[in-house]
Amino acid sequence: MARIRTIKPEFFKHEGIFDAEHATGLPLRLAFAGLWTQCDREGRFAWRPRQLKVDILPYDDVDFSRVLDALATRGFIVKYASNGREYGCIPSWHRHQVINNRERDSEIPEPTEIIEVSDASSTRDARVGHAGKAEGKGKEGKGTIEPNGSLSETSSDEVQKPRKRESYPDDFEAFWESYPRTPNMSKKEAYDAWKKLGPADRENCSRAVPGYVAFLKSKPDLEIIHACRFISKRRFDGYAEIGGAVVTAVDEKTWRSRLRYGRRLGKWSIADWGPLPGAAGCRAPGHLLEPGDGNGWTEMERAA
Structure with a gap:
């Protein structure tokens, strides 16, 4: 080409x-x-x-x-x-x-x-x-x-001296191989974003890929997020694997609605929405959370 x-x-x-x-x-x-x-x-x-x-x-x-x-x-x-x-x-x-x-x-x-x-x-x-x-x-x-x-x-x-190609650590290579491809996706840009994550976030990012892939299969018309944005914008926070079962991701609009409800009424449906915002395993995207999220919220057994 x-x-x-x-x-x-x-x-x-x-x-x-x-x-x-x-x-x-x-x-x-x-x-x-x-x-x-x-x-x-x-x-x-x-x-x-x-x-x-x-x-x-x-x-x-x-x-x-x-x-x-x-x-x-x-x-x-x-x-x-x-x-x-x-x-x-x-x-x-x-x-x-x-x-x-x-x-x-x-x-x-x-x-x-x-x-x-x-x-x-x-x-x-x-x-x-x-x-x-x-x-x-x-x-x-x-x-x-x-x-x-x-x-x-x-x-x-x-x-004749060949240009040395950049090598990547095993954890990033594993993420890169499992992440869905887009035509113009840059591996280097994705790795630059990856390097800024801590060890725990890198693990969560890799574990989130199956959930994201499952979400894409349920919405075939949805555009794939570039890997660098998936990492740098913490899009992986909305997808997870819990207990070996893939949890389908929820779009941001729905998470915003749930968080507004929780902040206003102090209630959260753990059964349907997962752990409280800010708690371990929380499925809500991290960039939507506020410092006070999770404080004083009760655990509802049913979704509102």
Whole structure:
């Protein structure tokens, strides 16, 4: 899927990529800029020359394998392998591209085995060289262009260093795997909110997911709350698992009505509404509670 990316005016004045284009006779400038739109949020793309040509240069009579090889041998891109498949990535991607927070996480693996590419600018037969580990071995790159068009003199030794992916603790990974997905949900944003919770709230948040999932199934037209908002806005306070049975969540409007009733009359239906507000296991959303909630309320056996 193509994406909108950033390009700077300096791109059009870059001598390095112009010289490479002139020497190879290949449309490297347009191809390289087009390649950015095929990258995911980590600057990675599947190394599929035929498909990339259809998406980037559909009307040009050119071998896109030669285009990719020419860009790789000059340090503009890196070719790598993972789990038996070939991918590419653009160096210095994160220093210059502004990524929309709603863009989905990368599904392409990180570089693990760099593939050294031979110069295919002089012959169609010279395509792929040998595979090697990314341990500082490689040719010097000529005037590497950054993803936004700015200039840098970068060796392929530096280019081949993969960006370290952020790791997450087991408790958050368990929450993330169980939480229902939305197309633009950001794992990093969710984790930033998660880090602000205490140990008890993290446990309650994870335990609330089954109840929230059950609630969504009962209301299929309801929009899924983004994970970061579910955590930061304490939406998990309205959902719980008690005694192994999932308790269906109640919408905020109903909880507001119940809390108004309890504050006005000093009564609360434990049998129907669960523990008193502020007490352990309370199902009312925490952001709706007030400091005095729970004080002096009696326990009704029936709902009002």
